[in-house]
Amino acid sequence: MRRPGRLLLGAIAATVCVYLILPTLIVVPISFTKTDFITFPPQGFSTRWYAAFFTRPEWSGAFVTSLVVATFTAALTTVLGTMIGLALPRLPPRANRLLGLFFLLPMIVPAIITAVALYRPFAQIGLIASVPGLIVAHTILALPFVVINVAAVVHKLDWRIVDAARSLGASPAIAFRKVTLPALAPGIAAGGIFAFLTSFDEVVVALFISGSGATTLPVQMWSGIRFEISPIAAAASCLLLLGSCLLLALFSLLKRT
Helix, strand or coil: CHHHHHHHHHHHHHHHHHHHHHHHHCHHHHCCCCCCCCCCCCCCCCCHHHHHHHHCHHHHHHHHHHHHHHHHHHHHHHHHHHHHHHHHHHCCHHHHHHHHHHHHHHHHCCHHHHHHHHHHHHHHCCCCCCHHHHHHHHHHHHHHHHHHHHHHHHHHCCCHHHHHHHHCCCCHHHHHHHHHHHHHHHHHHHHHHHHHHHHHHCCHHHHHHCCCCCCCHHHHHHHHHHHHCCHHHHHHHHHHHHHHHHHHHHHHHHHHC
């Protein structure tokens, strides 16, 4: 009786997954169309839209901007999130809950509210339409992912190994570098990957903060769909999908280590 029930549950789960994934996969054949606009089913086969993605300045420039912003965001959030993730479990329970909720707010609050809240102070200090402004805004949005992953590893860490290193003569810095940091490495790496993906794929806050001098790839895709309906947007979507799958595969490998 259990086997038919499991098979039925697996079939339902597979159907739901296909239903959710299929609209995303439709952009793959669309990106190879020969026509100058998005059509389905696609007509003909051509890779010129992928070539246009890398040769057109507005698209290649937006890709480079997103790559730079996401890289710096991942680096900054990894450092800050690791420090916060290490500190939270050592606080009193009430302070731990309050500060934990505070650092999770960017994940809870809708992105449009965060974008509106950031716009005015960023405009006052000159961070609108700039790469540093995007890095700061995306760091705020991506920080919870690093804090969650690091804090989860910290909760499972056996601190007796750190005490053993200290008792054998290791200084606090050496004990952290050779014992604590390697133990936290999977959580730190996973948080950094999620921070990179969050920054690279974010569009709502970027619409408010970015400008002509700092257009990210998601903003360029949004503009391409809104004004041109260009198949280049479909090609960019396929490249983003491929990059996200590779990073998530890397995350799965890190979880097994």
